[in-house]
Amino acid sequence: MKKKFRPGAIAKWAVLIIFTFWTVVPIAIIIMNSFKKAKDIFTSSPTLFFTPTLDNYVNAFTKADFGLYYLNSTIVAFVSTAVVIIVGTFAAYALTSFQMKGANTIAGGFLVAKLVPVISMLLPLFVIINTIGLRGTLGGPIIAHIALNLPFVVWLMMGFLRDVPTELQQAAMIDGATRMQAFWRVLFPVVLPGIAAAFILSMQYSWNELLFSLQLTDLDTYTLPVGIASFTGSVSVDWGLSSAAATATMVPIIILGFFVQRYIAEGTTGGAVKG
Amino acid sequence: MRTGPPPSFASDSRPLAGSTHTNVQTNMTSTTTSRRAIPRTKSSYAKRDRRLAVILLLPAGITILLVMIIPLGFAFYTSFFNYSLGQEGNMAFVFLDNYVKFFTDPVALRSLLNTVIFTILSLAFCITIGVGISVLLRSLKPRTANVMRAIFAMPVLISPIIVSLIWRYMYDPTYGIVYFVLDHLGLGSFGGLTDSTTALFCIVITDVWHATPFIILVASAGLTVIPEELYEAARLDGASAPRMLFNITLPLMTKVLVVLILIRGTDAFRVFDLIYGLTGGGPANSTTSLSIYAYKQAFENNQMGFAMAASIVTLLCLIILFGPFLRNSAREKDA
Structure with missing residues (x-):
């Protein structure tokens, strides 16, 4: 690096370091609060050094029904994601590997579906689900999350399937395999890492989704975001308990997200960019 | 990693099966036979192929229909009525009043x-x-x-x-x-x-x-x-x-x-x-x-x-x- 560039380099690193603090500090504060006793949380200047305690976690799982919410969220995320992956992968296969008229239009339609405001879907769906008696069951959020995640998974899988050389599938079919045999023997193993990424990102969305779960569940079927909303909704917030709940909810998904974050761009923008 | 310019939204640099425009990248890197679609030998085969594609798309289509299109239609229709939850049988038509x-x-x-x-x-x-x-x-x-x-x-x-x-x-x-x-x-x-x-x-x-x-x-x-x-x-x-x-x-x-x-x-x-x-x-x-x-x-x-x-x-x-x-x-x- 030439000498004349140095002021620029210093400014660059200053910006990056400030942005690192901006990103990390709020997360660090809430994680630290989850290990603090009330007296360390309610101080006017932030305390960096304190005696850690697990009381907040114990309270979340015993006094509040946090364990139940964890189970509910796991069920909703797993079931809705499993369905979305199966339905979405086959749809993506149909849209990429077959000579089909209107494939572009259908694929574009999935993308437009993603832009519809959640509230415009929630209100009518709420009335319908209430009428057919699914309200208060886990079926409500599962159905909603399937619909919300489908466009993303279709686009992500289309990207992965297109990256597989056509020759592979052709060779299998020349050897006498049917379409579906070719899919399972040739394409499926190659795109398996892609399916894993789509699985994690779909789980992540379901795990984090609030609005549908808020209205479609009741006390026994609360998911994690609804549970956390109920901790904070009241006038006074139990910061220790809600920090523990928030930490236990976000840390697993942040860790898993590290491995798949580069696919977020691709699935969301409909292949406009590749991660 | 792609080397060309970023492909646009709602499409991809490679043509989808059945699309008419040719793509330089694909043609340069592969022989003429290796287009995306597998060459059709019999027309009955192509027909079966098309049916399979529709079957594969159907679950996704039904999901979007049931959870998005029908609810949105329902929302649009009932926005012309006055009603409260659980009283769907007792709706009063008010047209554009809402x-x-x-x-x-x-x-x-x-x-x-x-x-x-x-x-x-x-x-x-x-x-x-x-x-x-x-x-x-x-x-x-x-x-x-x-x-x-x-x-x-x-x-x-x-x-x-x-x-x-x-x-x-x-x-x-x-x-x-x-x-x-x-x-x-x-x-x-x-x-x-x-x-x-x-x-x-x-x-x-x-x-x-x-x-x-x-x-x-x-x-x-x-x-x-x-x-x-x-x-x-x-x-x-x-x-x-x-x-x-x-x-x-x-x-x-x-x-x-x-x-x-x-x-x-x-x-x-x-x-x-x-x-x-x-x-x-x-x-x-x-x-x-x-x-x-x-x-x-x-x-x-x-x-x-x-x-x-x-x-x-x-x-x-x-x-x-x-x-x-x-x-x-x-x-x-x-x-």
């Missing part, structure tokens, strides 16, 4: 204004900061850039309701770090979430924290397709960093920026979770968004018909505001 009511209700208009202000501010901050950080990251060694990007991406993985919890603590007048910092800067009188003039801005800041990582992820991916040689040539010509940004980076990122405005903009326009968790729409409706407004009409005032009308207005506003971007990005794929 829409007239919406556009004459000051709170509804306030929520429309709030939503537009929120969307514009959030978009402006997110895109400026996100693209700026991405450009800085590109100038680092790939390894360092990847580590930093992984750290910067964290907020996007966190549930919005947790983000609102985190920031509610940060904005707390007694314990919050925001006031701790502002006090030291002599700005202790900041109204924060409890002042109707600053509350919406506070929520914008929170949204910027949550959503900028998404811009960084997409913009970084978009930047990787710009060939390094362009910058080297510009540097040899003695171009300054800002000149390279405005004459190389941004023009080549136009498509990605359009997609970002479309996706992030529609996302900001339907904001619900953050406001629900931070202020619930208050104080004095100063942070009520269209989604919050429709939600309250439905579940607090039990005016389902009116709430449906509000949600349809939300959808229509979104189409009016962002339709041009969608058309724009759809048109580019033919160019």
Whole structure:
């Protein structure tokens, strides 16, 4: 690096370091609060050094029904994601590997579906689900999350399937395999890492989704975001308990997200960019 | 990694099966027989093939039909009626009254204004900061850039309701770090979430924290397709960093920026979770968004018909505001 560039380099690193603090500090504060006793949380200047305690976690799982919410969220995320992956992968296969008229239009339609405001879907769906008696069951959020995640998974899988050389599938079919045999023997193993990424990102969305779960569940079927909303909704917030709940909810998904974050761009923008 | 220019939204650089335009990249890298479609030998085979494609698409199509298209149709239809939940058999046809009511209700208009202000501010901050950080990251060694990007991406993985919890603590007048910092800067009188003039801005800041990582992820991916040689040539010509940004980076990122405005903009326009968790729409409706407004009409005032009308207005506003971007990005794929 030439000498004349140095002021620029210093400014660059200053910006990056400030942005690192901006990103990390709020997360660090809430994680630290989850290990603090009330007296360390309610101080006017932030305390960096304190005696850690697990009381907040114990309270979340015993006094509040946090364990139940964890189970509910796991069920909703797993079931809705499993369905979305199966339905979405086959749809993506149909849209990429077959000579089909209107494939572009259908694929574009999935993308437009993603832009519809959640509230415009929630209100009518709420009335319908209430009428057919699914309200208060886990079926409500599962159905909603399937619909919300489908466009993303279709686009992500289309990207992965297109990256597989056509020759592979052709060779299998020349050897006498049917379409579906070719899919399972040739394409499926190659795109398996892609399916894993789509699985994690779909789980992540379901795990984090609030609005549908808020209205479609009741006390026994609360998911994690609804549970956390109920901790904070009241006038006074139990910061220790809600920090523990928030930490236990976000840390697993942040860790898993590290491995798949580069696919977020691709699935969301409909292949406009590749991660 | 792709080497060509970034392909446009809603399409891909490689043609889908059945599309008519040829693609230079594909033709150059493969022989003439290796097009995407497997050559048809018998017409009965092609027919079976087509049937299989339809069967594979059917579950996805049915899902979208049942969970999106039918509910949206239901919302549109019932927005012409007055009814409350559980009273669907007892609906009174009022035609456009709900829409007239919406556009004459000051709170509804306030929520429309709030939503537009929120969307514009959030978009402006997110895109400026996100693209700026991405450009800085590109100038680092790939390894360092990847580590930093992984750290910067964290907020996007966190549930919005947790983000609102985190920031509610940060904005707390007694314990919050925001006031701790502002006090030291002599700005202790900041109204924060409890002042109707600053509350919406506070929520914008929170949204910027949550959503900028998404811009960084997409913009970084978009930047990787710009060939390094362009910058080297510009540097040899003695171009300054800002000149390279405005004459190389941004023009080549136009498509990605359009997609970002479309996706992030529609996302900001339907904001619900953050406001629900931070202020619930208050104080004095100063942070009520269209989604919050429709939600309250439905579940607090039990005016389902009116709430449906509000949600349809939300959808229509979104189409009016962002339709041009969608058309724009759809048109580019033919160019």
